[in-house]
Amino acid sequence: METGYETILYEVGERIARITLNRPEARNALSDGMIDELLDAFARAGADDAVRVIVLTGAGDRAFCAGADLGGLGRAQRDGRPVADPEAIRASAPYRLFTAFPALGKPIIARLAGHAVAGGLGLAAACDLVVAAEDVKLGTPEAGVGLWPMMIMAIINRNVPPKQAFKLYYTGRRITAAEGRDIGLVTDVVPRAELDAHVDDLARAIAAKSPLGLRKGREAFFAIEGRPLEDQVAHLLGELVELAGSEDAKEGISAFLEGRDPHFQGR
Incomplete structure:
Protein backbone atom coordinates (compact mmCIF):
# COMPACT_ATOMS: atom_id res chain seq x y z
CA MET A 1 0.00 0.00 0.00
CA GLU A 2 1.38 3.41 -1.00
CA THR A 3 1.72 5.72 2.02
CA GLY A 4 3.13 8.76 0.24
CA TYR A 5 -0.29 10.41 -0.06
CA GLU A 6 -2.33 12.19 2.60
CA THR A 7 -5.87 11.88 1.20
CA ILE A 8 -5.77 8.77 -0.99
CA LEU A 9 -4.40 5.23 -0.90
CA TYR A 10 -2.61 3.65 -3.87
CA GLU A 11 -1.68 0.03 -4.43
CA VAL A 12 -0.86 -2.18 -7.39
CA GLY A 13 -1.40 -5.92 -7.66
CA GLU A 14 -2.45 -8.41 -10.33
CA ARG A 15 -1.97 -5.71 -13.02
CA ILE A 16 -4.62 -3.56 -11.28
CA ALA A 17 -4.01 -0.16 -9.65
CA ARG A 18 -6.44 0.44 -6.80
CA ILE A 19 -6.93 4.08 -5.83
CA THR A 20 -8.96 4.82 -2.70
CA LEU A 21 -10.34 8.22 -1.70
CA ASN A 22 -9.32 8.25 1.94
CA ARG A 23 -11.21 10.98 3.78
CA PRO A 24 -13.98 8.88 5.34
CA GLU A 25 -14.54 11.42 8.12
CA ALA A 26 -15.51 13.93 5.39
CA ARG A 27 -17.39 11.33 3.31
CA ASN A 28 -14.41 11.36 0.93
CA ALA A 29 -15.21 14.90 -0.23
CA LEU A 30 -12.99 16.28 -2.98
CA SER A 31 -10.56 18.88 -1.70
CA ASP A 32 -8.01 20.56 -3.94
CA GLY A 33 -5.32 18.49 -2.23
CA MET A 34 -7.15 15.25 -2.90
CA ILE A 35 -7.62 16.16 -6.56
CA ASP A 36 -3.91 16.91 -6.91
CA GLU A 37 -3.10 13.53 -5.39
CA LEU A 38 -5.64 11.76 -7.60
CA LEU A 39 -4.10 13.31 -10.70
CA ASP A 40 -0.66 12.21 -9.55
CA ALA A 41 -1.95 8.66 -8.96
CA PHE A 42 -3.59 8.61 -12.39
CA ALA A 43 -0.31 9.66 -13.98
CA ARG A 44 1.60 6.97 -12.06
CA ALA A 45 -0.86 4.27 -13.07
CA GLY A 46 -0.80 5.44 -16.67
CA ALA A 47 2.99 5.32 -16.84
CA ASP A 48 3.34 1.96 -15.09
CA ASP A 49 3.56 -0.96 -17.55
CA ALA A 50 2.59 -3.30 -14.71
CA VAL A 51 -0.83 -1.62 -14.53
CA ARG A 52 -3.48 -2.48 -17.08
CA VAL A 53 -6.67 -1.45 -15.23
CA ILE A 54 -7.49 1.20 -12.61
CA VAL A 55 -10.11 0.74 -9.89
CA LEU A 56 -11.29 3.89 -8.11
CA THR A 57 -13.18 3.61 -4.82
CA GLY A 58 -13.84 5.37 -1.53
CA ALA A 59 -12.82 4.39 1.98
CA GLY A 60 -15.61 2.96 4.12
CA ASP A 61 -19.17 2.13 3.09
CA ARG A 62 -20.82 5.45 3.92
CA ALA A 63 -19.83 7.37 0.82
CA PHE A 64 -17.88 6.79 -2.37
CA CYS A 65 -17.56 10.56 -2.60
CA ALA A 66 -19.78 13.38 -1.37
CA GLY A 67 -18.59 15.80 -4.04
CA ALA A 68 -16.67 19.02 -3.65
CA ASP A 69 -15.63 20.34 -0.26
CA LEU A 70 -18.15 23.21 0.03
CA GLY A 71 -16.04 24.86 2.67
CA GLY A 72 -13.20 25.11 0.19
CA LEU A 73 -15.56 26.54 -2.42
CA GLY A 74 -16.70 29.23 -0.02
CA ARG A 75 -13.12 30.16 0.83
CA ALA A 76 -12.30 30.48 -2.86
CA GLN A 77 -15.16 32.93 -3.29
CA ARG A 78 -14.25 34.94 -0.21
CA ASP A 79 -10.64 35.15 -1.35
CA GLY A 80 -11.90 36.89 -4.48
CA ARG A 81 -10.32 34.49 -6.91
CA PRO A 82 -11.29 35.23 -10.53
CA VAL A 83 -13.26 32.02 -10.89
CA ALA A 84 -14.86 33.20 -14.15
CA ASP A 85 -11.48 33.92 -15.76
CA PRO A 86 -10.74 31.25 -18.43
CA GLU A 87 -7.12 30.80 -17.35
CA ALA A 88 -8.12 30.42 -13.70
CA ILE A 89 -10.81 27.90 -14.64
CA ARG A 90 -8.36 25.76 -16.63
CA ALA A 91 -5.90 25.86 -13.75
CA SER A 92 -8.53 24.86 -11.19
CA ALA A 93 -8.45 21.44 -9.57
CA PRO A 94 -11.97 20.37 -10.71
CA TYR A 95 -11.26 21.29 -14.34
CA ARG A 96 -7.98 19.38 -14.33
CA LEU A 97 -9.63 16.36 -12.73
CA PHE A 98 -12.61 15.94 -15.02
CA THR A 99 -10.67 16.65 -18.20
CA ALA A 100 -8.01 14.09 -17.25
CA PHE A 101 -10.19 11.01 -17.74
CA PRO A 102 -10.08 10.78 -21.57
CA ALA A 103 -6.28 10.89 -21.46
CA LEU A 104 -5.85 8.18 -18.79
CA GLY A 105 -4.82 5.62 -21.39
CA LYS A 106 -6.17 2.70 -19.37
CA PRO A 107 -9.64 1.41 -18.42
CA ILE A 108 -10.96 2.73 -15.12
CA ILE A 109 -13.69 1.14 -13.00
CA ALA A 110 -15.56 2.96 -10.23
CA ARG A 111 -16.35 0.70 -7.26
CA LEU A 112 -19.24 2.17 -5.27
CA ALA A 113 -19.60 0.76 -1.76
CA GLY A 114 -21.07 4.06 -0.57
CA HIS A 115 -23.26 6.84 -1.88
CA ALA A 116 -22.12 9.00 -4.80
CA VAL A 117 -23.62 12.48 -4.83
CA ALA A 118 -22.88 15.84 -6.45
CA GLY A 119 -19.29 15.91 -7.70
CA GLY A 120 -18.90 12.36 -6.41
CA LEU A 121 -21.50 11.19 -8.88
CA GLY A 122 -19.66 13.05 -11.62
CA LEU A 123 -16.43 11.38 -10.56
CA ALA A 124 -18.04 7.94 -10.77
CA ALA A 125 -19.73 8.71 -14.10
CA ALA A 126 -16.40 9.87 -15.55
CA CYS A 127 -15.07 6.33 -15.12
CA ASP A 128 -15.48 3.87 -17.98
CA LEU A 129 -17.44 1.36 -15.90
CA VAL A 130 -19.35 1.72 -12.61
CA VAL A 131 -20.08 -1.19 -10.28
CA ALA A 132 -22.33 -0.39 -7.32
CA ALA A 133 -23.61 -2.24 -4.27
CA GLU A 134 -27.38 -2.55 -4.53
CA ASP A 135 -28.05 -0.32 -1.48
CA VAL A 136 -26.00 2.60 -2.81
CA LYS A 137 -27.76 5.89 -3.63
CA LEU A 138 -26.87 8.46 -6.30
CA GLY A 139 -27.92 12.07 -6.62
CA THR A 140 -27.31 15.69 -7.59
CA PRO A 141 -28.50 17.77 -4.63
CA GLU A 142 -26.94 21.07 -5.75
CA ALA A 143 -30.22 22.85 -6.57
CA GLY A 144 -31.26 22.43 -2.95
CA VAL A 145 -28.47 24.75 -1.78
CA GLY A 146 -28.86 27.33 -4.54
CA LEU A 147 -26.28 25.77 -6.85
CA TRP A 148 -26.44 23.62 -9.98
CA PRO A 149 -24.31 20.59 -11.00
CA MET A 150 -22.45 22.70 -13.54
CA MET A 151 -19.12 20.87 -13.67
CA ILE A 152 -20.49 17.34 -13.59
CA MET A 153 -23.29 18.08 -16.06
CA ALA A 154 -20.73 17.74 -18.84
CA ILE A 155 -20.08 14.19 -17.65
CA ILE A 156 -23.60 13.10 -16.73
CA ASN A 157 -25.13 14.41 -19.98
CA ARG A 158 -22.89 12.00 -21.90
CA ASN A 159 -24.39 9.06 -20.02
CA VAL A 160 -28.04 9.94 -19.34
CA PRO A 161 -30.96 10.88 -21.63
CA PRO A 162 -31.87 14.59 -21.33
CA LYS A 163 -35.18 14.23 -19.50
CA GLN A 164 -33.72 11.83 -16.97
CA ALA A 165 -30.83 14.24 -16.46
CA PHE A 166 -33.18 17.17 -15.86
CA LYS A 167 -35.15 15.11 -13.35
CA LEU A 168 -31.93 14.43 -11.44
CA TYR A 169 -30.91 18.08 -11.52
CA TYR A 170 -34.30 19.64 -10.73
CA THR A 171 -35.40 17.35 -7.91
CA GLY A 172 -32.11 16.44 -6.27
CA ARG A 173 -33.73 13.13 -5.36
CA ARG A 174 -31.39 10.31 -4.52
CA ILE A 175 -31.97 7.37 -6.81
CA THR A 176 -31.09 3.74 -6.22
CA ALA A 177 -28.18 2.02 -7.90
CA ALA A 178 -30.69 0.01 -9.95
CA GLU A 179 -32.33 3.24 -11.16
CA GLY A 180 -28.87 4.53 -12.02
CA ARG A 181 -28.27 1.42 -14.10
CA ASP A 182 -31.59 1.89 -15.88
CA ILE A 183 -30.71 5.42 -17.01
CA GLY A 184 -27.09 4.70 -17.91
CA LEU A 185 -25.09 5.91 -14.90
CA VAL A 186 -24.19 2.47 -13.54
CA THR A 187 -22.87 -0.60 -15.33
CA ASP A 188 -23.53 -3.37 -12.80
CA VAL A 189 -25.49 -3.56 -9.53
CA VAL A 190 -24.62 -6.39 -7.16
CA PRO A 191 -25.36 -7.45 -3.58
CA ARG A 192 -22.97 -5.75 -1.16
CA ALA A 193 -21.39 -9.07 -0.18
CA GLU A 194 -20.48 -9.70 -3.83
CA LEU A 195 -19.13 -6.23 -4.66
CA ASP A 196 -15.41 -6.92 -4.24
CA ALA A 197 -15.49 -10.26 -6.05
CA HIS A 198 -17.46 -8.75 -8.94
CA VAL A 199 -15.10 -5.78 -9.31
CA ASP A 200 -12.05 -8.03 -9.08
CA ASP A 201 -13.40 -10.45 -11.69
CA LEU A 202 -14.24 -7.58 -14.04
CA ALA A 203 -10.85 -5.92 -13.59
CA ARG A 204 -8.97 -9.19 -14.13
CA ALA A 205 -10.97 -9.97 -17.28
CA ILE A 206 -10.09 -6.56 -18.72
CA ALA A 207 -6.46 -6.81 -17.60
CA ALA A 208 -6.12 -10.04 -19.63
CA LYS A 209 -6.80 -8.15 -22.87
CA SER A 210 -4.19 -6.43 -25.01
Whole structure:
Protein backbone atom coordinates (compact mmCIF):
# COMPACT_ATOMS: atom_id res chain seq x y z
CA MET A 1 0.00 0.00 0.00
CA GLU A 2 1.38 3.41 -1.00
CA THR A 3 1.72 5.72 2.02
CA GLY A 4 3.13 8.76 0.24
CA TYR A 5 -0.29 10.41 -0.06
CA GLU A 6 -2.33 12.19 2.60
CA THR A 7 -5.87 11.88 1.20
CA ILE A 8 -5.77 8.77 -0.99
CA LEU A 9 -4.40 5.23 -0.90
CA TYR A 10 -2.61 3.65 -3.87
CA GLU A 11 -1.68 0.03 -4.43
CA VAL A 12 -0.86 -2.18 -7.39
CA GLY A 13 -1.40 -5.92 -7.66
CA GLU A 14 -2.45 -8.41 -10.33
CA ARG A 15 -1.97 -5.71 -13.02
CA ILE A 16 -4.62 -3.56 -11.28
CA ALA A 17 -4.01 -0.16 -9.65
CA ARG A 18 -6.44 0.44 -6.80
CA ILE A 19 -6.93 4.08 -5.83
CA THR A 20 -8.96 4.82 -2.70
CA LEU A 21 -10.34 8.22 -1.70
CA ASN A 22 -9.32 8.25 1.94
CA ARG A 23 -11.21 10.98 3.78
CA PRO A 24 -13.98 8.88 5.34
CA GLU A 25 -14.54 11.42 8.12
CA ALA A 26 -15.51 13.93 5.39
CA ARG A 27 -17.39 11.33 3.31
CA ASN A 28 -14.41 11.36 0.93
CA ALA A 29 -15.21 14.90 -0.23
CA LEU A 30 -12.99 16.28 -2.98
CA SER A 31 -10.56 18.88 -1.70
CA ASP A 32 -8.01 20.56 -3.94
CA GLY A 33 -5.32 18.49 -2.23
CA MET A 34 -7.15 15.25 -2.90
CA ILE A 35 -7.62 16.16 -6.56
CA ASP A 36 -3.91 16.91 -6.91
CA GLU A 37 -3.10 13.53 -5.39
CA LEU A 38 -5.64 11.76 -7.60
CA LEU A 39 -4.10 13.31 -10.70
CA ASP A 40 -0.66 12.21 -9.55
CA ALA A 41 -1.95 8.66 -8.96
CA PHE A 42 -3.59 8.61 -12.39
CA ALA A 43 -0.31 9.66 -13.98
CA ARG A 44 1.60 6.97 -12.06
CA ALA A 45 -0.86 4.27 -13.07
CA GLY A 46 -0.80 5.44 -16.67
CA ALA A 47 2.99 5.32 -16.84
CA ASP A 48 3.34 1.96 -15.09
CA ASP A 49 3.56 -0.96 -17.55
CA ALA A 50 2.59 -3.30 -14.71
CA VAL A 51 -0.83 -1.62 -14.53
CA ARG A 52 -3.48 -2.48 -17.08
CA VAL A 53 -6.67 -1.45 -15.23
CA ILE A 54 -7.49 1.20 -12.61
CA VAL A 55 -10.11 0.74 -9.89
CA LEU A 56 -11.29 3.89 -8.11
CA THR A 57 -13.18 3.61 -4.82
CA GLY A 58 -13.84 5.37 -1.53
CA ALA A 59 -12.82 4.39 1.98
CA GLY A 60 -15.61 2.96 4.12
CA ASP A 61 -19.17 2.13 3.09
CA ARG A 62 -20.82 5.45 3.92
CA ALA A 63 -19.83 7.37 0.82
CA PHE A 64 -17.88 6.79 -2.37
CA CYS A 65 -17.56 10.56 -2.60
CA ALA A 66 -19.78 13.38 -1.37
CA GLY A 67 -18.59 15.80 -4.04
CA ALA A 68 -16.67 19.02 -3.65
CA ASP A 69 -15.63 20.34 -0.26
CA LEU A 70 -18.15 23.21 0.03
CA GLY A 71 -16.04 24.86 2.67
CA GLY A 72 -13.20 25.11 0.19
CA LEU A 73 -15.56 26.54 -2.42
CA GLY A 74 -16.70 29.23 -0.02
CA ARG A 75 -13.12 30.16 0.83
CA ALA A 76 -12.30 30.48 -2.86
CA GLN A 77 -15.16 32.93 -3.29
CA ARG A 78 -14.25 34.94 -0.21
CA ASP A 79 -10.64 35.15 -1.35
CA GLY A 80 -11.90 36.89 -4.48
CA ARG A 81 -10.32 34.49 -6.91
CA PRO A 82 -11.29 35.23 -10.53
CA VAL A 83 -13.26 32.02 -10.89
CA ALA A 84 -14.86 33.20 -14.15
CA ASP A 85 -11.48 33.92 -15.76
CA PRO A 86 -10.74 31.25 -18.43
CA GLU A 87 -7.12 30.80 -17.35
CA ALA A 88 -8.12 30.42 -13.70
CA ILE A 89 -10.81 27.90 -14.64
CA ARG A 90 -8.36 25.76 -16.63
CA ALA A 91 -5.90 25.86 -13.75
CA SER A 92 -8.53 24.86 -11.19
CA ALA A 93 -8.45 21.44 -9.57
CA PRO A 94 -11.97 20.37 -10.71
CA TYR A 95 -11.26 21.29 -14.34
CA ARG A 96 -7.98 19.38 -14.33
CA LEU A 97 -9.63 16.36 -12.73
CA PHE A 98 -12.61 15.94 -15.02
CA THR A 99 -10.67 16.65 -18.20
CA ALA A 100 -8.01 14.09 -17.25
CA PHE A 101 -10.19 11.01 -17.74
CA PRO A 102 -10.08 10.78 -21.57
CA ALA A 103 -6.28 10.89 -21.46
CA LEU A 104 -5.85 8.18 -18.79
CA GLY A 105 -4.82 5.62 -21.39
CA LYS A 106 -6.17 2.70 -19.37
CA PRO A 107 -9.64 1.41 -18.42
CA ILE A 108 -10.96 2.73 -15.12
CA ILE A 109 -13.69 1.14 -13.00
CA ALA A 110 -15.56 2.96 -10.23
CA ARG A 111 -16.35 0.70 -7.26
CA LEU A 112 -19.24 2.17 -5.27
CA ALA A 113 -19.60 0.76 -1.76
CA GLY A 114 -21.07 4.06 -0.57
CA HIS A 115 -23.26 6.84 -1.88
CA ALA A 116 -22.12 9.00 -4.80
CA VAL A 117 -23.62 12.48 -4.83
CA ALA A 118 -22.88 15.84 -6.45
CA GLY A 119 -19.29 15.91 -7.70
CA GLY A 120 -18.90 12.36 -6.41
CA LEU A 121 -21.50 11.19 -8.88
CA GLY A 122 -19.66 13.05 -11.62
CA LEU A 123 -16.43 11.38 -10.56
CA ALA A 124 -18.04 7.94 -10.77
CA ALA A 125 -19.73 8.71 -14.10
CA ALA A 126 -16.40 9.87 -15.55
CA CYS A 127 -15.07 6.33 -15.12
CA ASP A 128 -15.48 3.87 -17.98
CA LEU A 129 -17.44 1.36 -15.90
CA VAL A 130 -19.35 1.72 -12.61
CA VAL A 131 -20.08 -1.19 -10.28
CA ALA A 132 -22.33 -0.39 -7.32
CA ALA A 133 -23.61 -2.24 -4.27
CA GLU A 134 -27.38 -2.55 -4.53
CA ASP A 135 -28.05 -0.32 -1.48
CA VAL A 136 -26.00 2.60 -2.81
CA LYS A 137 -27.76 5.89 -3.63
CA LEU A 138 -26.87 8.46 -6.30
CA GLY A 139 -27.92 12.07 -6.62
CA THR A 140 -27.31 15.69 -7.59
CA PRO A 141 -28.50 17.77 -4.63
CA GLU A 142 -26.94 21.07 -5.75
CA ALA A 143 -30.22 22.85 -6.57
CA GLY A 144 -31.26 22.43 -2.95
CA VAL A 145 -28.47 24.75 -1.78
CA GLY A 146 -28.86 27.33 -4.54
CA LEU A 147 -26.28 25.77 -6.85
CA TRP A 148 -26.44 23.62 -9.98
CA PRO A 149 -24.31 20.59 -11.00
CA MET A 150 -22.45 22.70 -13.54
CA MET A 151 -19.12 20.87 -13.67
CA ILE A 152 -20.49 17.34 -13.59
CA MET A 153 -23.29 18.08 -16.06
CA ALA A 154 -20.73 17.74 -18.84
CA ILE A 155 -20.08 14.19 -17.65
CA ILE A 156 -23.60 13.10 -16.73
CA ASN A 157 -25.13 14.41 -19.98
CA ARG A 158 -22.89 12.00 -21.90
CA ASN A 159 -24.39 9.06 -20.02
CA VAL A 160 -28.04 9.94 -19.34
CA PRO A 161 -30.96 10.88 -21.63
CA PRO A 162 -31.87 14.59 -21.33
CA LYS A 163 -35.18 14.23 -19.50
CA GLN A 164 -33.72 11.83 -16.97
CA ALA A 165 -30.83 14.24 -16.46
CA PHE A 166 -33.18 17.17 -15.86
CA LYS A 167 -35.15 15.11 -13.35
CA LEU A 168 -31.93 14.43 -11.44
CA TYR A 169 -30.91 18.08 -11.52
CA TYR A 170 -34.30 19.64 -10.73
CA THR A 171 -35.40 17.35 -7.91
CA GLY A 172 -32.11 16.44 -6.27
CA ARG A 173 -33.73 13.13 -5.36
CA ARG A 174 -31.39 10.31 -4.52
CA ILE A 175 -31.97 7.37 -6.81
CA THR A 176 -31.09 3.74 -6.22
CA ALA A 177 -28.18 2.02 -7.90
CA ALA A 178 -30.69 0.01 -9.95
CA GLU A 179 -32.33 3.24 -11.16
CA GLY A 180 -28.87 4.53 -12.02
CA ARG A 181 -28.27 1.42 -14.10
CA ASP A 182 -31.59 1.89 -15.88
CA ILE A 183 -30.71 5.42 -17.01
CA GLY A 184 -27.09 4.70 -17.91
CA LEU A 185 -25.09 5.91 -14.90
CA VAL A 186 -24.19 2.47 -13.54
CA THR A 187 -22.87 -0.60 -15.33
CA ASP A 188 -23.53 -3.37 -12.80
CA VAL A 189 -25.49 -3.56 -9.53
CA VAL A 190 -24.62 -6.39 -7.16
CA PRO A 191 -25.36 -7.45 -3.58
CA ARG A 192 -22.97 -5.75 -1.16
CA ALA A 193 -21.39 -9.07 -0.18
CA GLU A 194 -20.48 -9.70 -3.83
CA LEU A 195 -19.13 -6.23 -4.66
CA ASP A 196 -15.41 -6.92 -4.24
CA ALA A 197 -15.49 -10.26 -6.05
CA HIS A 198 -17.46 -8.75 -8.94
CA VAL A 199 -15.10 -5.78 -9.31
CA ASP A 200 -12.05 -8.03 -9.08
CA ASP A 201 -13.40 -10.45 -11.69
CA LEU A 202 -14.24 -7.58 -14.04
CA ALA A 203 -10.85 -5.92 -13.59
CA ARG A 204 -8.97 -9.19 -14.13
CA ALA A 205 -10.97 -9.97 -17.28
CA ILE A 206 -10.09 -6.56 -18.72
CA ALA A 207 -6.46 -6.81 -17.60
CA ALA A 208 -6.12 -10.04 -19.63
CA LYS A 209 -6.80 -8.15 -22.87
CA SER A 210 -4.19 -6.43 -25.01
CA PRO A 211 -3.13 -3.20 -23.28
CA LEU A 212 -2.33 -1.69 -26.65
CA GLY A 213 -5.74 -2.62 -28.05
CA LEU A 214 -7.50 -1.22 -24.99
CA ARG A 215 -5.52 2.02 -25.09
CA LYS A 216 -5.98 2.59 -28.81
CA GLY A 217 -9.67 1.69 -28.64
CA ARG A 218 -10.28 3.96 -25.66
CA GLU A 219 -8.47 6.84 -27.35
CA ALA A 220 -10.53 6.33 -30.50
CA PHE A 221 -13.76 6.27 -28.47
CA PHE A 222 -13.09 9.79 -27.21
CA ALA A 223 -11.49 11.04 -30.44
CA ILE A 224 -14.64 10.49 -32.55
CA GLU A 225 -17.04 12.10 -30.08
CA GLY A 226 -19.15 14.79 -31.73
CA ARG A 227 -17.61 14.37 -35.18
CA PRO A 228 -19.61 13.73 -38.39
CA LEU A 229 -20.16 10.08 -39.28
CA GLU A 230 -17.84 10.26 -42.28
CA ASP A 231 -15.02 11.59 -40.10
CA GLN A 232 -15.67 8.95 -37.46
CA VAL A 233 -15.50 6.08 -39.95
CA ALA A 234 -12.36 7.46 -41.61
CA HIS A 235 -10.62 7.91 -38.25
CA LEU A 236 -11.60 4.45 -37.01
CA LEU A 237 -10.50 2.74 -40.20
CA GLY A 238 -7.07 4.30 -39.92
CA GLU A 239 -6.81 3.21 -36.30
CA LEU A 240 -7.90 -0.34 -37.17
CA VAL A 241 -5.27 -0.65 -39.91
CA GLU A 242 -2.57 0.53 -37.51
CA LEU A 243 -3.73 -1.77 -34.71
CA ALA A 244 -3.99 -4.79 -37.01
CA GLY A 245 -0.26 -4.54 -37.68
CA SER A 246 0.70 -4.62 -34.01
CA GLU A 247 2.46 -7.50 -32.25
CA ASP A 248 -0.49 -7.86 -29.87
CA ALA A 249 -2.95 -8.31 -32.73
CA LYS A 250 -0.72 -10.92 -34.37
CA GLU A 251 -0.34 -12.74 -31.05
CA GLY A 252 -4.07 -12.60 -30.39
CA ILE A 253 -4.95 -14.06 -33.78
CA SER A 254 -2.27 -16.77 -33.46
CA ALA A 255 -3.50 -17.70 -29.97
CA PHE A 256 -7.07 -17.94 -31.24
CA LEU A 257 -6.10 -20.20 -34.14
CA GLU A 258 -3.94 -22.37 -31.88
CA GLY A 259 -6.54 -22.65 -29.13
CA ARG A 260 -4.42 -21.10 -26.37
CA ASP A 261 -4.47 -18.02 -24.18
CA PRO A 262 -2.72 -15.00 -25.68
CA HIS A 263 0.31 -13.39 -24.06
CA PHE A 264 0.03 -9.70 -24.81
CA GLN A 265 3.04 -7.39 -24.44
CA GLY A 266 1.42 -4.04 -25.23
CA ARG A 267 3.23 -3.63 -28.54
